[in-house]
Amino acid sequence: MNLNDPKELASLLEAYLLASGKPLSLERIAELFEEAERPELAQIRAALAILATSCKGRAFELKEVASGYRLQVRERFAPWVGRLWEERPQRYSRAMLETLALIAYRQPITRGEIEDIRGVAVNSQIVKTLIEREWIRVVGYRDVPGRPAMFATTKGFLDHFNLKNLDDLPPLAALRELEPEPVLALDDVDVPVPEGLQARADLAGEEPAEPREETSFRSLLAELDTMEQGLKIDFDDLPVADADAEQPAGEEPAGVEAGDEALFDEAPDETRH
Template identity: 80%
Template sequence: MNLSDPKDLAVLLEGLLLAAGKPLSLDQLSELFEESERPEPGLLRSALAVLAQSCSGRAFELKEVASGYRLQVRTRLAPWVGRLWEERPQRYSRAMLETLALIAYRQPITRGEIEDIRGVQVNSQIVKTLIEREWIRVVGHREVPGRPAMLATTKAFLDHFNLKSLDELPPLAELREMEPEVRPVQDDDLPVPAGLQARADAALGEDAEAEPARETSFRSLLAELDTMEQGLKTDFDDLLLDELDDLDEGLPDDELDPFDDEEPQLERE
């Protein structure tokens, strides 16, 4: 193999990147060669350009990310390739994505500044998860009372989102254009159902009677519940009387209650 030929070197680099399974920088690629055969950085770049061109029209591509170069399946094939794994890709909450976006676009930024922008408290678990995934890290502390930690993204974040640098982040204006436009519904846009319109017309001029009507309805509900409770209490009393009669029938005459002729009076609550 002629390592001075970009085409031969491109084949070797393809094998190295496939075996590595992770991005490799120019320095890392260079260190894989003996000093006597180590190609110049310019030759390595030429070979990588040849490799990228050879991937044209194939299912994979050569992609340069923050950590270096890697061979990866093209993004448009992801819906089918993802079926090879039974585990579904993890979904992230809106709060986590908003926090990550603010760190990416406003870094370095503190947790308090994120809360000021979002208007809600940042869950500590969100920051912990992002740090554990090595997407963000603490890069220092703000010189203010309390010295809060300043957060910034990492190379792993760029690698995960297929970015070479933060300069490749889409502009915020472009992101806003991607959001669906919220169009206010005008009164004349949609016809009002006849039944709903009739109810609205009937309610006009009856505001003064609205509260008593709700009160009557609530009282009716209480009365109905009270009736149900009394019915249950009566059934329970009858059950106790039947059990007492059964007990009396099984006792000898001399053991019968002398007040048996009187109807038992059950105390009601």
């Protein structure tokens, strides 16, 4: 093989990348050659450019990410290629994605600073998961009381999201355009009524009107009658204070004026109800 021929070198680099299964940097590619046959880094770059051109119109592409170069399936084929694996793709919670985004855009950042921005506490499991996936790492400690750890993203994060460096992150203005439109209040928009609910409403409107006031009044009377049956009308069992001991002779009981006892004696039994 003539390694001085850029096309042949490009074919060899294609074989390297297919066999590697992970990104290879220029330095790592150069290490794969014997010292006597090792091409210059400029030659390797030229061969990679030829390889990238040869991938046009193919189902795969040459992509440069943070860790180096790799051959990967084009994104538009992902929904079909993903069927090769029985397990479903990992889904991430909104809290985890928000935490990861804050670390990516505001790094280095502490957990407390993330909580201040989000307004809620950061679950320890979220930080643990991001560290285990090698998407974030501790890069130092803030020089404040408690010395909280500062987090930043890793090359693994950039590789996973197809980024060469942090400058490839989409601008925040673009992310704001992806936010869903605010939900309008019910008074601001005509919300269609579900067909089933509308049918029931129409059916109810066709039924003859009931004398609701009479029915409601009878129900109220019946309820009051039931409540009245439980009222206490016999107070003979209540303790009676010793009038001779507590009331001076010749004085009327407190709270009862002269002549009131006659009202109690003359009142018919029905008034006690």
